[in-house]
Amino acid sequence: MSTMPVYSTLEGNLMQITVNGEPAQIQQSPFPVEAALRHFKVEQPDMVSVQVNGSFIERPAFSTTLLSEGDELDFLYFMGGGSR
Amino acid sequence: MNGFTTRAVHGPKLRKDPLGALRPPLYESVAFEFDSAEDIEDAFTGKKPGHTYSRITNPTVEELEQRIRLLTYANGVIAVSSGMAAIADTVMSLAEPGSNIVTSEHLFSHTLSLFTSTLGPWGLHTRFADMTNPFSVKEKIDENTRLIFLETITNPQLEVADVAAIVEVAKEFNIPVVVDGTMTTPYLFSSKQAGAAVEIISSTKFLSGGATTVGGLIIDNGTFDWSNAPTLIDFTKKFGSNAFLARLRKEVYRNLGSCLSPHNAWLQILGIETLALRVSKCCQNALTLAQFLASREEVVHVNYPGLSSSPSHITASRQLSHGFGGILTFDLGSKEAAYRCINNLRLIRRATNLNDNKTLIIHPASTIFHEFSPERRERMGITEGLIRLSVGIEESDDLLHDISQGLETP
Numbered sequence: 001m002s003t004m005p006v007y008s009t010l011e012g013n014l015m016q017i018t019v020n021g022e023p024a025q026i027q028q029s030p031f032p033v034e035a036a037l038r039h040f041k042v043e044q045p046d047m048v049s050v051q052v053n054g055s056f057i058e059r060p061a062f063s064t065t066l067l068s069e070g071d072e073l074d075f076l077y078f079m080g081g082g083s084r
Numbered sequence: 085m086n087g088f089t090t091r092a093v094h095g096p097k098l099r100k101d102p103l104g105a106l107r108p109p110l111y112e113s114v115a116f117e118f119d120s121a122e123d124i125e126d127a128f129t130g131k132k133p134g135h136t137y138s139r140i141t142n143p144t145v146e147e148l149e150q151r152i153r154l155l156t157y158a159n160g161v162i163a164v165s166s167g168m169a170a171i172a173d174t175v176m177s178l179a180e181p182g183s184n185i186v187t188s189e190h191l192f193s194h195t196l197s198l199f200t201s202t203l204g205p206w207g208l209h210t211r212f213a214d215m216t217n218p219f220s221v222k223e224k225i226d227e228n229t230r231l232i233f234l235e236t237i238t239n240p241q242l243e244v245a246d247v248a249a250i251v252e253v254a255k256e257f258n259i260p261v262v263v264d265g266t267m268t269t270p271y272l273f274s275s276k277q278a279g280a281a282v283e284i285i286s287s288t289k290f291l292s293g294g295a296t297t298v299g300g301l302i303i304d305n306g307t308f309d310w311s312n313a314p315t316l317i318d319f320t321k322k323f324g325s326n327a328f329l330a331r332l333r334k335e336v337y338r339n340l341g342s343c344l345s346p347h348n349a350w351l352q353i354l355g356i357e358t359l360a361l362r363v364s365k366c367c368q369n370a371l372t373l374a375q376f377l378a379s380r381e382e383v384v385h386v387n388y389p390g391l392s393s394s395p396s397h398i399t400a401s402r403q404l405s406h407g408f409g410g411i412l413t414f415d416l417g418s419k420e421a422a423y424r425c426i427n428n429l430r431l432i433r434r435a436t437n438l439n440d441n442k443t444l445i446i447h448p449a450s451t452i453f454h455e456f457s458p459e460r461r462e463r464m465g466i467t468e469g470l471i472r473l474s475v476g477i478e479e480s481d482d483l484l485h486d487i488s489q490g491l492e493t494p
Contacts, residue, residue, distance in 0.1 A: 020131045043133050049323045049330070056324035076130040078323045078330040 015069040026067065033073075034062040042075055049076045088155065088271060089360045095151045095353075110350040111143045140338055144346040148353050152301055155356070156270045156283070159306030160329040162337055163299060163349060167266060167286025168194055169342040170300030171233075174262055174282055175199070177328060177336045179230040180315055181207025186224045186231075188215045188245075189464055190238040193453050195264070199233075215245035216399075218253045225253070230315070231260050236275070237267040237400075237409050239438070240448050240472045241465045242387050244396035244403060251279035258312040266290075267411060267438065271363045272404045281308035282328070289439040290363055290410070293355020297348035302337075304329050360406075362441065362477055367407025369443075369483060370475040376484055377414045382421070382491050384469065388412040410439050410475045413448075419468040422447050426471065428493040431478070431486040443476040443483055 014025045019040060026039060033052065037045045050057045051074040057065050067073065085091055101109070116135045118124040127134030135141050149161040164170050175198075179185060187199065189212045199210040214220040215234045225232075232254050234245055247263060254261045260281030265273060269290045275283040285291065287299035310327040311320045319327035337343075367390070374388035386393070389400035390408035400408055416422045426434055432443045436451060446452065453466050461467075475483070 047133065049326050051322070056320075056322065058324055076322070077133050078130070078326040078333065 015067075017067055017069070017071045017073055019073045020075060021072075029066050029068060031067045032063050033057055033065045033067065036067060036073060037062070037075075040075075044077070047077055049078045050074070051076070089357075091154050092151065092359055093357045095147065096154045098147060098150055108144065108147045108350070108353065110346055111138075112346050113142075114138050138346065139341055139343045140333070142343075142346050142349070144353075145344050145349040148344075148349040148356075149301075151353060151356060152270075152303065156274070156303055156305070157276060158283075159304045159325060161304070162302045162329060162332050163287070163344045163352075164302060164337065164342040165300065165344050166298050167264070167284065167288060167300040168198060169340070170284040170286070170302045171195055171264070172198060172202075173332055173337050173340060173342050174284060174302055175203065175208070175231070175233075176340070177331050178260065178262075178313055178315055179203075179208055182209075183207075183228045183230045183314075184209035184211050184226070185233055186211045186213050186221055186229055187233040188212060188235075188238065188243075190215070190241045190243050191233075191235060192239045192264075193455065195235075197455070215250060216243060216396075218246070218249045221250060222253050222256070225257050225259065229257065229259055230313070231262050231281075233262045233264070235264040235267065236273050237389060237396075237411065239267065239411065240413050240470070242389055242394065242396065242409075242411060242413060244389050244400040246399050247273075247275065247278040247280055247403065255279075258309075260308045260313065267409050268404060269359060269363060271360050272367075272406055272409065275303070276305040276307060278403070279307055280305060286438075287352050287355075289437070290366075291356050291359060292348075292352050293358060293362070293441075295437050295440040295442075296351045296355065297345075299344050299348050299352055300342075302332065363410070363439075364406060365477040366410030366439065366475050369477070369480050370410050370412050370473075371408065372480045373473065373475060373483060373487065374412045376487065377412075380491060382416060384415040384417045386412065386414045411472065412475065413470055413472050415467055415469045416471065417469045419447070419449070422469050422471050424493075425490045428490040429486055430489070431482060432473070432490070438474045440474060441477050443478060444474040446472050446474075448472050 013028050015028050053072050126132035127136050145163050149163050152161045211224040213224045237244055251261050262282045263275050263280045265275055265283045266286040266289050283303040285301040287301050310316045316327040319331045323330040371390045374386055374391050377383050378386045389396045426445055432445050435444045436446050448466050449461055449468050453461050
């Protein structure tokens with residue numbers, strides 16, 4: 001996966017996470033999973049399973065699950081395919 | 085976009101067509117190209133969406149799946165090669181050798197054969213219960229029961245069980261209810277509202293829009309916690325509420341090769357656009373014919389859930405919307421009388437299928453249930469004089485005329 005764009009231009013207001021194994025930077029908390037789907041331009045977000053630090057996150061919890069420094073965020077397409 | 089037909093016609097608009105075509109294209113392609121080795125790796129490992137091989141996913145089949153998902157408000161849908169493939173894939177995903185399922189003897193004969201003759205030697209135990217009696221169902225459940233299976237309207241007994249009552253029983257044991265909704269379709273019955281975990285549909289029937297193509301659908305309604313399914317423990321850890329769909333797509337459906345052809349998917353997309361219109365007409369015609377047959381002296385018995393004489397009428401009235409289905413049966417007392425009527429018909433076609441646009445007629449005992457012994461057929465309510473009509477969309481006067489001369493001609 002290519003390097004993700006920095007979300008905020010404010011110096012020191014960023015935190016490091018990994019996305020599908022690749023390093024990335026996002027704005028400091030509060031940064032919910034739902035915002036991460038938009039920020040990383042995840043295609044077909046309703047066809048994606050989301051794990052944070054190896055734990056599956058249910059869809060209703062996307063807006064309330066907040067990411068923290070060092071979190072491992074994984075997007076997995078459980079249907080095995082989708083539009084490009 | 086709330087209306088059923090509005091959703092069916094317009095679909096979810098997955099992607100904008102590059103040429104502005106209103107109808108989705110037919111992608112008759114086995115394989116798909118990627119821009120880099122990294123891209124194809126991401127598609128195989130599930131990090132990016134992408135079609136790799138049409139046995140696994142295909143853009144046209146995806147369009148059909150997403151239209152059905154929009155119509156049913158399901159968690160997800162997988163389109164497969166036939167209704168039987170849908171049943172087989174579902175049961176093999178949720179059960180394992182040594183486990184059991186609880187179902188009714190009132191099932192399509194091939195489904196019965198799948199459970200007992202094909203999956204029996206594999207190690208599946210099938211327990212039979214009266215689905216119209218929730219206590220009968222409860223008595224058959226134990227710690228090895230993996231699912232309850234029933235048809236929303238049974239073929240050909242036309243029995244309608246209270247699905248919500250069966251779901252309540254299943255909840256006590258944390259097991260999913262799988263319904264075969266072929267005879268009702270999402271237009272007449274919402275399996276999600278009733279609480280069923282999975283709905284199977286043979287899209288060959290009503291959905292194909294005129295018996296054009298064979299196909300099947302597995303619909304995960306999102307109403308069941310898959311962490312309670314012993315066969316999905318590992319998949320639940322990784323995919324949560326999508327565990328059942330993930331196991332199908334990444335293992336059972338994929339390995340059994342149950343894929344639907346893109347050509348069939350394209351035609352079935354066309355078919356579902358007129359589903360509500362055709363189902364409504366079939367239901368109106370079926371009721372008209374049932375009422376006519378009930379008035380005839382030659383007819384020993386008529387069975388149709390829309391008639392107040394049907395044992396399932398009350399449950400069907402509560403559970404179904406817009407009609408009571410397109411199938412009815414009537415008994416002429418003997419095989420000879422049944423054959424004479426069938427052979428006299430000039431419009432209605434002598435063919436096996438359900439929910440074609442044309443009205444079809446068949447003698448169940450000598451055809452779709454001929455593999456069963458006379459004693460077992462009698463127990464299943466399939467008499468020698470029984471005739472099954474799959475009512476189509478013709479003008480009702482034409483159908484009444486044909487049936488009349490079928491009954492009257494010596």
